[in-house]
Amino acid sequence: MTKFVFVTGGVVSSIGKGIVAASLGRLLKSRNYSVSILKLDPYINVDPGTMSPFQHGEVFVTQDGAETDLDLGHYERFTDTSMSRLNSVTTGSIYQAVINKERRGDYNGGTVQVIPHITNEIKERILGVADYTQADVLITEIGGTVGDIESLPFLEAIRQFRKQVGRENVLYMHVTLIPWIASAGEMKTKPTQHSVKELRSIGIQPDILICRCDRSLPQGIKEKLSSFCDVPVECVIPAIDAKSIYEVPLILEQEGLAFQALSLLNMKQRQADISEWRNLVKKLYSPKHRVEIAIVGKYVSLSDAYLSVVESLRHAAIATHSEIHIRWVNSEDLEVEPAQIHLKGVDAVVVPGGFGIRGVDGKVAAIKYAREQKIPFLGLCLGMQCAVIEWARNIVGLKDAHSAEFEPLTTNPVINLLPEQQDVVDLGGTMRLGIYPCRLNANSLAARLYQQKEINERHRHRYEFNNAYRNLFLDSGYVISGTSPDGRLVEMVELPEHPFFIASQFHPEFISRPNAPHPLFKGLMEAAIICSQTSSVPQTPVQVS
Template identity: 55%
Template sequence: MCKFIFVTGGVVSGLGKGITAASLGRLLKSRGLNVTAMKLDPYINVDPGTMSPYQHGEVFVTEDGSETDLDLGHYERFMDEDLNQYSNITTGKVYWNVLQKERAGKYLGETVQVIPHITNEIKEHIYLAQQKSKADVLICEVGGTTGDIESQPFLEAIRQVALEKGRANCIYMHVTLIPFIEGSNEPKSKPTQHSVKELHSYGIFPDILIARCNRPIDEQIKEKISLFCDIPKDCVIENKTLDSLYDVPFMLQQQGLDDIICKRFSFDTPQADLSAWSSYIKETENMNHVNIALIGKYVKLHDAYLSVIESLHHAGFVNHAHIHIKWIDSETITNDSIQELLSDVQGILIPGGFGSRGVEGKILAATYAREHNIPYLGICLGMQIASIAFARSVLQYKDANSIEFDQDTTHPVIHFMDTQNDDLQKGGTMRLGAYPMRIKKDTQLYACYQEIEISERHRHRYEFNQAYRNAFEQHGMIISGTSLDDELVEAIEYSDNDFYIGVQYHPEFKSRINRPHPLFVNFVRYALKHK
């Protein structure tokens, strides 16, 4: 029978439940177990696809095209497992499904209520996630903080799972905060005690407590937590803030977290071997340092570009380079400021995004990279920006634009897909998920992949306008990647530069620490040469 590990959080949000769950998944997988993970999100949006990155961070896209919480990116990167539509569910999606069933008469005239109908829907999704993956262990993270009104149906559902599957087949792991009070120079366990008490009131009794802290926790505090929270002392695990999130699995292993779980579940497995994981994470001292400009409009919240950041670090590991990201708000880029802003960088990256704010600054940056032979990687919108910049400065189409930004442009080098228009609903109507594509030989793109046919994940609504394809190629902007039927442009590159590539897809969603994405690897490699 599959085993279930439920990860909850208390006191405050942002304690690292996702990293904890992902790290545990890495440890259990390293012991030879088949592990999967999922996230239960309490917000009423059906998915995060229409939410502002300032509120939610990036939207992570799975192979099957599901727009999901960014924690799924952590799960995939740490566990090296592709997740799917069953790996993330929200309150909005739960109610959407229940209401559709009610309209279809599936409840045979019953009064539809939170219990059992909403909780049954949540449990059904949890069981489906396990069945589709055939996992030995399902790690299920509950979003939000214990005590939130919106989290209550999820907590009730995971309580019922233990009733249905057997308490011996479920572990409840609670992540909570141990604040340090500077004035009295001591850590405090009282917030944790209150959080666990709140969880007890829902009928959930944690087996393991993950204590998030900025300073080491002494034995006295652990004993106090153990006593007041009714948790064995060896199950109080310190989760200290580290310089690198990739060090978290080692910290948890040193405290025996995976041993505790395997003992509880009666798993007869070898110890976790993290030697390969360790070999990927190179020491950054005495490494080459490289400055990469990441130009966007959400740069005040770095989580908006989380997968891009991690992909750059993966590429840094394999290139023995320490990546320093220079965050540049595209609205600050003007003809007067661009030289000062970009003179100290060795690579320029423009990631995906939506909306017209800051676009003109990005166009200036893409032009600057091309004219100064600075390695450039444009992702999704970044490819479209490179196209607009080229059309304006090389083809001399002065009003060239995307119809997303200017409906009246006479040169719409970026336009809607044939099946779309501006009247479509915004949620879930984009080109989403993995699509195959073909790469042209003897191109910069082929040098990265060394393959003719690949598959990459997409999340976009607009496409390169094929009417401009010949003009682009005649002036040096090569169409280096297309859909298999040649109807859609997937990648462009400027032939006169060492590395100048724009791709319509999102390579960052497939980068792993053990398999850095070749586009990022080569981008960083050329950036190092540009020093």
């Protein structure tokens, strides 16, 4: 039977529940237990697909096409396990399901209430993930903090859950802040005491406390928390701030988190093998090269909007023994100032995805600069579309070339709407979403990077390369290096005479892993290292291993 771990948070939001849940998943996998992780989000949106990146950060896309919270990206990267739409549940999706059942008459005319109907739906979702994955342990993170009104149905549901599946099969883990008060020169436990008191008032007694702190947690503080929160002192686990999120599993392993969790769940204590994870952290902290990479986007004021892109660059940096410095460049600035002002001296340029016309011409300007100056370039989704627009305008000679998404009346829509999107009205969950196959040109940079003939990548877009212009691009020297298996959809483009210039319609950042960097990001990093080591930017194509 699946065992269940519920992760709640107190005192403040953004305390790191997702990283803690992912880290526990990593530690359990290192003991050869199968793990899945579920996110229960309290917002009423059905999913984050239509939410602004400025508010919510990136939208992470699963293999089966679900638009989910960015924490699912952490879950996948830490556990090296693909999640599905079942692993992301919002208040909106719960209420939508319950209302649909009521409309169908499933409740036989009964009054529909938060308890039991909403809480039962939540419990069914949890059990559904356990049944589908058959995981040894299902870790469930509850978004927000204890005391939030919108989180109450989720907390009530997990309170009931222990009675439903058996006390020995459920573990409650509470992540809380232990602040250091500089003026007093001491740590304070009172916020945690109040947080646990709030949790206990609704019937949940935490079994383990994860104490976020910026310094070592004294034994006296552990004993005080143990006494006031009714948690064994060995289950008061410090989680000291780390230089990298990838160090967190090692810190929690040293503090005995996995050992205590397995003990409380009456599971066998297996020998852990975290050598691979130790090695990648060691490589992260002992770089041999330093590169500066510009990310040119429209949401750069919130780095979480490009979280998977940043983490994919880090994965590539680990694999190439590199330290990366990211230069955040607002694409709107490139619309009013020369690209050279913002991009001079960088070793590579990444243009990620996005929606809407704001900042698009700045992205086009950045791509033109990278192409002309022979700076390694990687375009992702909208980044590929902007690369197509740039080539059409500046090489093919179609000065008004644009995407029909931004200029519906353009006479040269080199990027156009997918045929199946023509009559779509709803924006949420209606794009080309999830994993699709891509066939690679055998003589391309893409094929050399992937070392495969066919790949599978995740998508999130409505518009595509307009095939009416395909021959025009091919005749002018552009290479279409990846297409859908039937050859209809253009998935990848590149420039063979450039040191490293490649762009994809899909989002490779969603499947990169710290122990298995994505080939496109690894190739970019290798090209950037060469760029950083030469006095002048290389003028011939880089041979990428």
